[in-house]
Amino acid sequence: SQTIHQWPATLVQPVGSPLSLECTVEGTSNPNLYWYRQAAGRGLQLLFYSIGIDQISSEVPQNLSASRPQDRQFILSSKKLLLSDSGFYLCAWSSAKNIQYFGAGTRLSVL
Amino acid sequence: AQSVAQPEDQVNVAEGNPLTVKCTYSVSGNPYLFWYVQYPNRGLQFLLKYITGDNLVKGSYGFEAEFNKSQTSFHLKKPSALVSDSALYFCAVRDQTGANNLFFGTGTRLTVIP
Numbered sequence: 001s002q003t004i005h006q007w008p009a010t011l012v013q014p015v016g017s018p019l020s021l022e023c024t025v026e027g028t029s030n031p032n033l034y035w036y037r038q039a040a041g042r043g044l045q046l047l048f049y050s051i052g053i054d055q056i057s058s059e060v061p062q063n064l065s066a067s068r069p070q071d072r073q074f075i076l077s078s079k080k081l082l083l084s085d086s087g088f089y090l091c092a093w094s095s096a097k098n099i100q101y102f103g104a105g106t107r108l109s110v111l
Numbered sequence: 112a113q114s115v116a117q118p119e120d121q122v123n124v125a126e127g128n129p130l131t132v133k134c135t136y137s138v139s140g141n142p143y144l145f146w147y148v149q150y151p152n153r154g155l156q157f158l159l160k161y162i163t164g165d166n167l168v169k170g171s172y173g174f175e176a177e178f179n180k181s182q183t184s185f186h187l188k189k190p191s192a193l194v195s196d197s198a199l200y201f202c203a204v205r206d207q208t209g210a211n212n213l214f215f216g217t218g219t220r221l222t223v224i225p
Contacts, residue, residue, distance in 0.1 A: 006154075032211050043217040044155075044201070090154055094211045098143055098162070102154035 006103030023091030134202030143205035
């Protein structure tokens, strides 16, 4: 069966520090991968999606970047965090069946 | 462009009563519609989807949703609410331009009162 792992679960970082959040998927190949941000326990904002290795699309301009160095690995990064980067970050994957499956999320607090 | 709307931020229902969480959609062409549930500090869990076929779709945990093309709605329902159903519910529609992207509604917080 397929599983998705996302870590860390919680992260507290100072303003100006770098960020690296990692997401890996097991049990499937060539998945579509997604990064979302959820503010204040409400709506989801799609940040990046990827249909293959090194194929990343950005949905909104921001202080973040994404990379997909391996088929089932998706990384969210920042060189210098801003206060506004605080939020709940969710990774997801999907196959041809259209359903997206989500990781447990990372709660990022930038102080 | 496709979108979904969840008109209610909050729904309260007594335990044992039927529940409905509303969703309306806007797409050109045939919609692919989804419902997800989110428990506190957790990722979203898939409940059910409508692609084609019967208008009444059955999903996980006793939930079902009714697709209504004339009203462009896809309301989530359950005949008898449980306290454990209390959570945040999201409706979503698939991006028809590819990559299986989903457009999510703003979410409805369901509280089931014992």
